[in-house]
Amino acid sequence: MTIPTVTGVHLGGSAALPLLVCGPSLGTSAVALWSQAADLLREHFHIMAWDLPGHGNNRGEVADSFTMAELADGVQAFVDSVLADRGESDDSYVYAGVSVGGAVGLRLLLDQPDRITTAVLACTAARIGDEQMWRDRAAMVRSNGTSTVVEASTRRWFAPGFTDRHPEVAAALLHSLMATDTDGYTAVCEALAAFDLRGDLSRIRTPIVALAGAYDVATPVSAMAELAHGVVNGRLVVLDRASHLAPAEAPADVANTIIEAAGIRAASPGYERASGRAEETAPQVVSTLADRRAAGMAVRRAVLGDAHVDRATANATDLTREFQEFITDYAWGGVWTRPGLDRRSRSMIVLTALIARGHHEELAMHLRAARTNGLTDDEIKELILQSAIYCGVPDANTAFRIAAQTLTAEPEGNTAR
Incomplete structure (x- = not known):
């Protein structure tokens, strides 16, 4: 021994x-x-x-x-x-x-x-x-x-x-x-x-x-x-x-x-x-539905920003409130918290999907989120260029226009999610 x-x-x-x-x-x-x-x-x-x-x-x-x-x-x-x-x-x-x-x-x-x-x-x-x-x-x-x-x-x-x-x-x-x-x-x-x-x-x-x-x-x-x-x-x-x-x-x-x-x-x-590190958040326990919702809200705030989420919450109505909770539970808490992909990768997938489907309002929001998740403007440019081949030149043209507006503007926009 x-x-x-x-x-x-x-x-x-x-x-x-x-x-x-x-x-x-x-x-x-x-x-x-x-x-x-x-x-x-x-x-x-x-x-x-x-x-x-x-x-x-x-x-x-x-x-x-x-x-x-x-x-x-x-x-x-x-x-x-x-x-x-x-x-x-x-x-x-x-x-x-x-x-x-x-x-x-x-x-x-x-x-x-x-x-x-x-x-x-x-x-x-x-x-x-x-x-x-x-x-x-x-x-x-x-x-x-x-x-x-x-x-x-x-x-x-x-x-x-x-x-x-x-x-x-x-x-x-x-x-x-x-x-x-x-x-x-x-x-x-x-x-x-x-x-x-x-x-x-x-x-x-x-x-x-x-x-x-x-x-x-x-x-x-x-x-x-x-x-x-x-x-x-x-x-x-x-x-x-x-x-x-x-x-x-x-x-x-x-x-x-x-x-x-x-x-x-x-x-x-x-x-x-x-700790002097504003980006750190409280630990999240992810073992129950309530925990998943809490974890989803934490990721949602980290990716989209507190100001965006606060606006979305304040603007919620009886018509939209349950939809917001659904997105927080299942998109942010159920998918974005999964360890199989890092957030940079998830942002690239989301941007490509939004370009392909023509969801332009969502695209502006997720362009800002992609920056938060570590994508550079050059990487976003490459992503849109590649989408021109696989999604279509008109879609990429629109995406470049939205990116030019979004990435040089102050944060604002969609409060739905």
Whole structure:
């Protein structure tokens, strides 16, 4: 049995506060991934985050190979040392982990079920990817280093537009990836290749929040739903504007979720403001019809803008109100929240369909929405040019006229939806 050495870093909070242990994603450091969320948690928790072998501050010799169960044993040994320093023995703690850190959390919940009081497991799954994918990635990194996975990781880690809005956060995370030891990265890949706890989820009774990113393709919402509904006491929360690294992309929402899960106090709206990121929204639970409507309204506001939705709501009549609710429930809540396509792709599909069908009033509204979803004017131009071939030159001509008017004008227009 090989128990890898796991080391950690203190990210804030007094040792007199409850212990929160934070786990990383493959290729990240604890500091780069968790610091911003920790700034919002330090008054509630003593925060200790751990680094994977060969990652971050964990620069000791890396074991040739280890399993996820052995990695979890290494994490528990680290936690026990922290508890000993706090003057506690075999005491309990709150756990939050991302991706492989979340997978380790599942293993800990199975092996020592009484130690963790509650867990927030973000952007993870009981089975992440498949064996051959991890074997292939390990072989590639072993041969060429971690720089070879930077481009793919950038696409996988961040929701559309995040790197432009927060270049310093993205740069710190990508730097931690490039600085990761090759042996450490490949050893974790090999461990993940054999990891599969889907058949064991029903044994986990600890309260769990499965925190999913709506744009996450590595561990999509469907996989997080499988986790949330597979354990005895699970809850699914979807972060509307996050992909695979939720604590860095949506630190306020993650902090709020951890605070709520731990039962310290109700979530505070101030956390959205504290992060300084106006685009972040409250986490959405998407498990009931009411939740779907709430999620749909959140996406509708994010895509069309508060002013537009407020006008539409104010202008609703007895004749149109139920139709608005129908659109919010089934279009925005039922389709736009699905993880299979990102919002840029959905905007391109909608624009093409509206051009083809001649829905010109809707086209103006969705041209503005496409910008919000990250499409550039040049990309919109290319989309309309292509529609000239497949939909017809007259349709494209009209679309160009509407685009020229809409994209240079102040937001206004249709309030029907």
